[in-house]
Amino acid sequence: MSKSSRKTFLTKSLYLVTSLIFIERGLGFSSEVTAENKPSGTIPEGLSPVSESDPTAKALGFHQDAKHTDFTLNPERKEPSAKNQFCKHCAQYTKLNDAWGKCNIISAGVVSSLGWCSAWSQKM
Ligand code: SF4
Missing domain, CATH: 1.20.5 (Single alpha-helices involved in coiled-coils or other helix-helix interfaces)
Incomplete structure (x- = not known):
């Protein structure tokens, strides 16, 4: 060269x-997804990730990676005030490890800690 x-x-x-x-x-x-704080946990044994084509997941605009949210359908997720809206901060989320948890609403598997859907609500 x-x-x-x-x-x-x-x-x-x-x-x-x-x-x-x-x-x-x-x-x-x-501020949320950087090389240093990217979750590294493995999928808990015996469980599988929720498919984004699952009917409930699809209806709620769910993505395992919130960066893939359809911002045309969910413009509120693009607002600066929503930058920390991830499954791991949602009231419906139960942490299984650093990367995965169970969702009370989309229950057909595990959801990523950095996922998002339109049913997100702040964990108290
Ligand atoms: S309800 Fe909450 S935990 Fe469940 S998929 Fe939506 S944002 Fe994630």
């Missing part, structure tokens, strides 16, 4: 990384 093409590659890479950071911050997730 020539010196100028390496410089071009590095410059484009820097633009790409910077753009991704701005996009992520714009969606309000940067």
Whole structure:
């Protein structure tokens, strides 16, 4: 690789990384999902993740990763005030480990601690 093409590659890479950071911050997730605090627990034995195509999950706009929320259907999730709305902070969530828990509403498996659905309500 020539010196100028390496410089071009590095410059484009820097633009790409910077753009991704701005996009992520714009969606309000940067304070919650970072490399340091990404949940690492394994799926509890004998259980499986709720399928996002489960009828209840689908009706509530549930995603195992809140970043995949359909913001056209759920614009409130994009608001800065909703940036900490994750399953792990929901009143319906019972923690099984750092990454997974049970939901009282979508009960066909386990939900990710960083999931979200439109039934979210603040855990007291
Ligand atoms: S009700 Fe709460 S715990 Fe259950 S899927 Fe929705 S946000 Fe997650």
